Amino acid sequence: MVKLNISLRSTSVDEAIxxxxxxxxxxxxxxxxxxxxxxxxxxxSS
Incomplete structure (x- = not known):
């Protein structure tokens, strides 16, 4: 198994989801x- 950490640039929680x-x-x-x-x-707060 490999663990991958990804950082996302998003303007809202919904966008990140x-x-x-x-x-x-x-x-x-x-x-x-x-x-x-x-x-x-x-x-x-978004």
Whole structure:
């Protein structure tokens, strides 16, 4: 198993979720777990 850490540039939480979902949809058999950390307080209020 390989652990991959991806950083996304997004303007909202919804946009970030859409980007993560597209990765999962493209490779459903390969994605075992997704962990999300929000680093910008601005995104929390969006």
């Amino acid at each position: 859409e980007k993560i979902a597209s990765i999962k949809e493209a490779h459903p058999e390969d994605v075992l777990q997704i962990e999300v950390t929000i680093l910008d307080d601005y995104l929390l």
